[in-house]
Amino acid sequence: MRSREPVPFQFDSSRYTRFVSLTERATNGPSIQFTTDQDWSVLVEAHAPGVFRLRIDTTAEGETTSRAARPSSQRYELLARDEAIGEALFEAVDGGFRLTQGEDVLNVLTNPLRISLSRKGVPVLTSIDEPELSAFGVGGLVGDDTQDREWTVGFALQEGEAVYGLGENVYDLDRRGEVLSTDDAAARVLPLAWSTRGWGVYVNTAGATVHNVGVDAAAGYLAGWRDINLDVFMFLGDPSEILNQYSQLTGRAGQPPLWAMGAWVRQARGAAPELAVDLAAQLRERGIAFDTVTLDTPGAWDVRSRLALEWDGKRFPDPRQLLGNFKRHDARVVLPGFPGVLQSSTMFEELEDKGWLLTDATGGAHAFPGVAATGGEAFGLLDLTHKDVWTFWRDKLRQFQDDGVDAVACDAQIEMPDDIVGRHGDSASRLRTAYPLLVKRCLFEAASWNKTPAEGVVLSRDLLPGAQRLPWQAATPVANTWDGLIESIRAALTVGSSGVPVHMHDVGNPDMPTDALTPELYLRWLGAAVFSGNLRLQGSPGLLPWDFDEETQAHVRTWLQFRYRLIPYVLGVIEDSARTGLPVQRxxxxxxxxxxxxxxxxxxxxxxxxxxxxxxxxxxxxxxxxxxxxxxxxxxxxxxxxxxxxxxxxxxxxxxxxxxxxxxxxxxxxxxxxxxxxxxxxxxxxxxxxxxxxxxxxxxxxxxxxxxxxxxxxxxxxxxxxxxxxxxxxxxxxxxxxxxxxxxx
CATH class of the missing domain: 2.60.40.1180 (Golgi alpha-mannosidase II)
Structure with missing residues (x-):
């Protein structure tokens, strides 16, 4: 397997200033406010039991701010609960003050600003406090973008201390020794970090963020990001307590429907939709249990004339009949969708004139190069930061639900050049995080709009702040090897450790060679996938159950039968996630x-x-x-x-x-x-x-x-x-x- 090579920390300490002193201004309920040398407002808060918040607001008091100048966490509603519900005892100490919540204590030194957290008298988390890294206590500097500043915070790590969370990793559960950037889509970053020592840290921003986990000589956990304000939450407790508080703070997952709990199967690459109906029929004839068929890209519809989403007439000449054919085999259907408008479409220029597409430095709609979802054709992206556009796309998607589509699969994380701009001035670095978040929320609202409680599935691989609110993280593509099996398990466990409750497992990858996929490996893979959030078989040659011998096929049927027997338990665990924040696989x-x-x-x-x-x-x-x-x-x-x-x-x-x-x-x-x-x-x-x-x-x-x-x-x-x-x-x-x-x- 590939080894990880440390990458130098991305932030230049000479560009940052450390807050020299803070002046106490007011105490209000569970919080205390200060003013910095720069006349910025500092809030230190006992946000909830076991949760403390440090926020620095750079907006002058009484100043009105446009939507574009709001913190990204507010603009994209990253918090499900912004108000504090904790209670604290405040007392002055030498050089600062102390907040006490039961057994949890936050000590704040104000000259310069440093913090330490302890539980039951035992220190758990402290700021890095070394002269050569003084900028990494808490600091900020005005950047070239007047809407944003650059921030960095640093926390000390003990020798050998493991750090968990921070998104997907197929190589190790421990993230120590890594540098992770949200601007790198391949890094698969999520914002929660925690340790078994009893601490967790969440940087509340949709801005471009870098997490340096013990790579610097100080062996600390350093986070740097761009946003208007600094906003950091610190948790105390064991991992289950941290995930509980984190998910209460940032939102918990909706419920998947019962049918989504059954086995899924993916259509063969490039096969016509009618052949997927034949695949469903063969699975039924062979007694292989399943519920859902996912169809391959490109997208099943596009924005065309009259501002409507229309079926791709070439691939789906009679969509209602096709969907009816699936229903006759008791099969649910998941179709690919994409918030793009083909550049060749008559609607591209009209939507450009309306300001409904993401723009670039020219001020015109940006034409992105073709991707699988558009069949290789260049396209523009609907500007979902525009409320009217977001509502339009959501409401149009509901029409396809009415036609009989059960769910939509969409990976919206595409390469965004640095000059891309949204309606309210959103920069490309922010849109790389925010855009797939808006897509997934839109898809979930479209799927769950007439269901109480909200119930639906959004199949996507995108990882982003708020991903834990939406059930069903799509599988990680890996090789059809024993190492690939290991990587798929690690991916599920690291995503779960980052707060996402359900991670699907694909049994095999149609985009990789199948030479090493022996019957033994196939059955071991299937056995592990049965005991997971959910699984998907492959409808491609070399990965079909009947590509193996009769004994292997019999084992496949037995494993899938047991999967269906497990559904009441696994769905019960998912329902528990809405109350605890814990993932299915722990x-x-x-x-x-x-x-x-x-x-x-x-x-x-x-x-x-x-x-x-x-x-x-x-x-x-x-x-x-x-x-x-x-x-x-x-x-x-x-x-x-x-x-x-x-x-x-x-x-x-x-x-x-x-x-x-x-x-x-x-x-x-x-x-x-x-x-x-x-x-x-x-x-x-x-x-x-x-x-x-x-x-x-x-x-x-x-x-x-x-x-x-x-x-x-x-x-x-x-x-x-x-x-x-x-x-x-x-x-x-x-x-x-x-x-x-x-x-x-």
Whole structure:
């Protein structure tokens, strides 16, 4: 695999000034305000329990600001909750002051400005405070763009301290030793960083941002960005607390529909839409369970005459009939869409005159070179920073939902030259982040507009601030090799560690050679994907289930049947994400921050709260398993119980994966099905597996199963009519609607 090479930090310290002193101005509720040497306003705030905020406003008091001069976080609504809900005790200390929230303390020194955070008296996060890096405490300098300033903050890291989050990485969960820039689309950056020491940092901006994670000689975490204001949130707590507070602050995901939880399949590259109908028919005939077909680019429609979105008549001469053909095979349809207008279209000039397209230095609409979504034709981009344009595109997309389209796939992150400008003066560096955010929100509103609660799917690979609000992160393209399998797992775990709840896994990549994709690798890949947020098969030659032998096909059918049985649990975990902010797939550092031995097993993960998954990522039937401390674990294949904090070597055949149930939890399974349309909404569950004496309420979709303990037994309500498989040493007794689980006598 490719190694990571450190990149020098991108910011020149000589261009920054450090705030020499702050003058206290006012105390208001949970916050205290200061004035800097530059007469800027500084707000230090106990924003929420375990959350502190540092904000520097460079706008003069009483000055009115245009929309273009507002902080990017306000313009793009990056915060779901801007007002503070915390409470704090303020007291003066030598050289500064202290804010105390229960066990959490923020110390602020004001000459120069530095901070330190502690929990239960233990220092957790401090500013870098070295003379040669004085600019990296907190500083700012007016840039060439009068709307923006350049900011940098720096926090000290301990020797060997790992840093997690910050977006997708296929090489390592630990981001230390990397420099990540939002201006580099390949860097796949997200704004939350955290450590198992108990801190998290979120830079609240859509401006161009660079994260330097321990590359500088000071071995600190440095963040630099361009925006009008400085706005940084600091969290205290274990990873689950940090993600909980982060998602409350920045917004949580909407719900996916039930059909999205079934297996997906992607149309072969370049195949006609009618052939995708044939693919759906073959899958049904062969008994391979699936729900959804995604069609290939280019986009299925375009903005043409009369300011309407019109179907591509060449590829879709009768779209309603085509969609009806899919429905006859109980298949949902996801079509590619794109907010572009072909330069050859009659509407390009008209929309340019209306000011509805992104412009360049000439003042005219910029013509982007062709991409897959436009079939290689040059195009202009609808300026979705313009409210009228955004509303127009959203409302037109709803028409296709009415035609029978179930969802839209759109990767809007394209190469934007530096001279691109939006309606309100948005620069290219800001649009690189903001534009795909606006696209995804628009698509989700179009899909969920008539559903309560909001429910829909937006299939996209774009990563950006606010990505955690929208369910369904598309899979990471990797090679069809064992290393590719490893990279796909790491991508899901790092995106989840950055706050995104659901990451899809593609079983194979049609754009890469398939020579190394043996039946063994295919089944190991499929087995891991079954225990994930969701999965997609490939409809391309060399990747179809029937391209392998009969035994392999039988295993494929078995794995997919179990995936459908898992749907009530996985969807329940996703629904829990809307309350906790935790992802479906949880890395070992996230799930077990106090067990450093677990952190060494970077490819193991928790699926929700109850299941420990050990993917098999190399040829053979032998795998080493580490069972984390603090819990006992039950082998789902054998029913054997293992103590936590132990390591085992296990033999596994091609028909199973090492999966362990966490003691005190239960797994609620649905019936076997070929698609979610076969589910009985009145009886979505079929049986329950117990992992020792149940203590915790289970994760179950749209169901309320409650566990209560009394006198050494557990009493469970909500299991009426279900088969219950107890662990060894337990007995089950039913009393009407209540189930009693006790030790066997």
């Amino acid at each position: 890395s070992m550092p996230m799930a077990f921050p106090d067990d450093p031995d677990a952190h060494k097993y970077g490819l193991q993960y928790l699926l929700g709260p109850a299941l420990l998954i050990v993917p098999i990522v190399q040829p053979g039937t032998t795998v080493t398993v580490y069972l984390p401390k603090g819990d006992a674990w039950w082998d789902m294949s054998t029913g054997w119980r293992y103590e936590g904090g132990t390591t085992w070597t296990i033999e596994v055949g091609m028909d199973r994966l090492p999966v362990f149930g966490r003691e005190g939890h239960m797994l609620c399974l649905g019936p076997a099905a070929q698609h979610t349309g076969e589910f009985n909404s009145a009886r979505i569950l079929d049986e329950v597996w117990l992992f020792g004496m149940p203590i915790h309420n289970p994760s179950v979709m749209r169901n309320k199963i409650r566990v209560m303990q009394m006198q050494g037994s557990s009493y469970v309500k909500g299991l009426e009519g279900l088969k219950i498989l107890p662990s060894e040493g337990l007995e089950v007794k039913r009393r009407g609607a209540e189930v009693r689980i006790s030790r066997a006598r």
